[in-house]
Amino acid sequence: MLHRQSLAAVAAGILLAAGIGATIPAGAATERSRAAAPPPTALVVNARWGGHASFDRLVIDVRGAMPPVTVTQVGVLHHDGSGQRVPLAGRYFLEIRLSPAAAHDESGRSVYQGPRLLKIHLPTLKGVALTGDFEGVVTIGAAFDTKPGYKAYTLHTPERFVIDINHPAGCRA
Structure with a gap:
């Protein structure tokens, strides 16, 4: 039973981390990619x-x-x-x-x-x-x-x- 609770806690942690990553505003990724883009040739x-x-x-x-x-x-x-x-x-x-x-x-x-x-x-x-x-x-x-x-x-x-x-x-x- 304890093993099942540990697995459930790990799974919840993974889902929580994935959910946090999904809440990053869409514009933030775009701003980061613009900053990393090389200048025009x-x-x-x-x-x-x-x-x-x-x-x-x-x-x-x-x-x-x-x-x-x-x-x-x-x-x-x-x-x-x-x-x-x-x-x-x-x-x-x-x-x-x-x-x-x-x-x-x-x-x-x-x-x-x-x-x-x-x-x-x-x-x-x-x-x-x-x-x-x-x-x-x-x-x-x-x-x-x-x-x-x-x-x-x-x-x-x-x-x-x-x-x-x-x-x-x-x-x-």
Whole structure:
């Protein structure tokens, strides 16, 4: 008899605990899931450039919050995913990586309106290419005939990443 009472007490405790869990307001679970949801992925929508008196400028436009960006001098540019060499003429290259970021929307449609592969005729900047939009990383490559001295920074409202590339000594734009 005592064993049956113990089982009944345990069963009542389990049902009581289940009942308490069921009384959590529906909105509380929604609030918790909103707080845990990752922020929307930044979208890389354009790359544009311009020549100035003493430098060339490359601007990457972003929709959403600016993700972390790295700029690396590389010996050659490769397309992300395939690994194929990017056919941009130049002797020196910069690889610009934005991550987490995408150049496509949730349906897989491209939102990037900039150049895919373009030769440019500025004193320093000689070409720009979208080299990757793969697994949350967008990469853009820039080509130069001379080793680029540059300054990189972020501007806001709208969000954009800027690289100013110094003209070589003695160069007149």
